[in-house]
Amino acid sequence: xxxxxxxxxxxxxxxxxxxxxxxxxxxxxxxxxxxxxxxxxxxxxxxxxxxxxxxxxxxxxxxxxxxxxxxxxxxxxxxxxxxxxxxxxxxxxxxxxxxxxxxxxxxxxxxxxxxxxxxxxxxxxxxxxxxxxxxxxxxxxxxxxxxxxxxxxxxxxxxxxxxxxxxxxxxxxxxxxxxxxxxxxxxxxxxxxxxxxxxxxxxxxxxxxxxxxxxxxxxxxxxxxxxxxxxxxxxxxxxxxxxxxxxxxxxxxxxxxxxxxxxxxxxxxxxxxxxxxxxxxxxxxxxxxxxxxxxxxxxxxxxxxxxxxxxxxxxxxxxxxxxxxxxxxxxxxxxxxxxxxxxxxxxxxxxxxxxxxxxxxxxxxxxxxxxxxxxxxxxxx
Numbered sequence: 001x002x003x004x005x006x007x008x009x010x011x012x013x014x015x016x017x018x019x020x021x022x023x024x025x026x027x028x029x030x031x032x033x034x035x036x037x038x039x040x041x042x043x044x045x046x047x048x049x050x051x052x053x054x055x056x057x058x059x060x061x062x063x064x065x066x067x068x069x070x071x072x073x074x075x076x077x078x079x080x081x082x083x084x085x086x087x088x089x090x091x092x093x094x095x096x097x098x099x100x101x102x103x104x105x106x107x108x109x110x111x112x113x114x115x116x117x118x119x120x121x122x123x124x125x126x127x128x129x130x131x132x133x134x135x136x137x138x139x140x141x142x143x144x145x146x147x148x149x150x151x152x153x154x155x156x157x158x159x160x161x162x163x164x165x166x167x168x169x170x171x172x173x174x175x176x177x178x179x180x181x182x183x184x185x186x187x188x189x190x191x192x193x194x195x196x197x198x199x200x201x202x203x204x205x206x207x208x209x210x211x212x213x214x215x216x217x218x219x220x221x222x223x224x225x226x227x228x229x230x231x232x233x234x235x236x237x238x239x240x241x242x243x244x245x246x247x248x249x250x251x252x253x254x255x256x257x258x259x260x261x262x263x264x265x266x267x268x269x270x271x272x273x274x275x276x277x278x279x280x281x282x283x284x285x286x287x288x289x290x291x292x293x294x295x296x297x298x299x300x301x302x303x304x305x306x307x308x309x310x311x312x313x314x315x316x317x318x319x320x321x322x323x324x325x326x327x328x329x330x331x332x333x334x335x336x337x338x339x340x341x342x343x344x345x346x347x348x349x350x351x352x353x354x355x356x357x358x359x360x361x362x363x364x365x366x367x368x369x370x371x372x373x374x375x376x377x378x379x380x381x
Contacts, residue, residue, distance in 0.1 A: 025143035026207040027200060032224075033138040034111035035191065037087075038118070039101035040127035047084065047102060050121055050251050052237065054244035058086055065156040065178035066105075066189070068242040070232055071117065072252025076259075078227050078235070080114050081242075082106040083181060085191060088156075089171040103176075103191065105138065107224030135173075135194055140180075140212050142187030143204055153241055154181030157188055182240040185219055185359055210323065214295035217326045220271040220360045226321050226328065232256055233265040234330060239363040264371055267317065270331040270360070272308075272345070274299060274322070274352045294355075299325040301350070308345040308352070316345045316354075329354075333364065334371075 038047065048055045053069040064086070071080040083105040087098045106114055115129065122129060157177035173193050180186035192198050216223070220236065227235045237243050238260065245260060259265065273294050308316040308329055317331035331354065343354040356364070 025201075025204045026211060027139055027141040027198075027204055028207050028209045028212040030138040030140060030209055030212065032108050032209070033105055033133075034108040034114075035132040035136050035138070036104040036106070036111065036115065036118075037101060037130040037132050038104065038127060039098075039130075040125070041100060042122075042125040042127050043100055043102055046118070046121050046125060046127060048247065048250070050118070051082075051084075052232065052243040052250065052252075052256065053084070053241075054247040055084075056247070057244075061155075063152075063155045065176060066154045066181045068154075068181045068240050070227070070237055070242060071114075072232065072250075072256065074251060076231065076252040076255030077229050078232060079117065079229075080106055080110055081223055081227050082114075083189070085176055085178070087191070088174050088176050090174050091171055095174065103132065105191070108133070110224060110228075137192045137194060139190045139192055139198055140187060141177075141190065141198075141200065141204065142212075142215070143201070153179050153184050155179050157190075182221055182242070183219060183359055185357065186216060186221070210297060211295065213323050214326050217321070217323060217328055218271050218273070218294060218355065219357050220269055220328060222269050222320060222328050231259070233259055234267050235269050236363070238367070239360070264374070265367070266332060266334055267330045268333050268364070269320065269328050270317070270333055270354050270356070271326065271328050272319075272322075272352050272354050274303075274325040274327070274347075274350055294326060295323075296325040301348075303327070303347050303350065306347040308347045310342075310345055319347055334368070 044055050044058075051069040051071045053067045055067075057067060058064050066083050066085045068083055069081070070078050071082070073079055085103040085105060087101055087103055089096055089098055104114070111131070111133070115131070119129065155178055157179065175190055175192040175196055175198060177188055177190040180189050190198055221240065222235045232238075232243065233256075243256065243260075245257060275296070303319045303322050306319045308319060308331070310316050315332075317329045319327060319329045321327050345352050345354070
């Protein structure tokens, strides 16, 4: 079957289903994050030239709190991925957004290398670099209440009462809460000063970070060392609101733009669940927003790097990472149908199944439509 026919079949069979309704509310403290502050008059221009997203979105959208982005090498491969956040301060009881300071939220074990990397671009620039990791806590919050609100991905969660802070002339950093800029199904993310207490409804209970990681993986969202040295679109940068095609030049931009405009991404990150237990059977292979009901922490075998084989022993893809029985893999997704046989695989003699949240399902269908249009245009010449 040629690629155009594959795309048409995918658009027919991968229909978007309604999410299953689950009442899930929790928060998790993320212990594996580092917060780096870059401040000064040149902070924005430095960041604009070394990562994939557009810093001008902060000035164009007053409610924009955070962007997802990737820092690439000149060959277009990922060095780091991160969230860029605009911090907020209170001065004399008034809440204000810092205009010349940005916080970079990235995986903690990449922090030292990131500081070395960004220092190369700070020489003779009007900027200051500081590690805020010990001054703040990173918390993620998920609840049905949050999902019902109208805040867009990356927007401030506008429910902070500035009157709780002392009215002084000094700037006091406040908690910054916003809808996760990658995907709203990840809920709300908060950067909270160490001396502050995040006030949450009593129905929102603390869970381990493993629950958050399982939710992230089931949604098909890779991060940190999982994406390092890979090409941006294979880890769904375009699906995660992480790239601008209009901002102009940045490090690694040439290959990234060429791939988007003229190429086809044949492998992408797709989530999976291991085991053939009935409780993991999915209705039409579409999961609820959180996906945490699928997570089995008792499965403790790492399958990283293992090949995934279909029923005919053909390679479906390779596993990038798994936590318990859920994980993510680089998959030849254009060759997969939507019936159970096409989604099933074995890795190291362990059965598994590819899964698609309706969020990922929609994004893939949109991209398949783009491929279809490219091929139809090419056929005209």
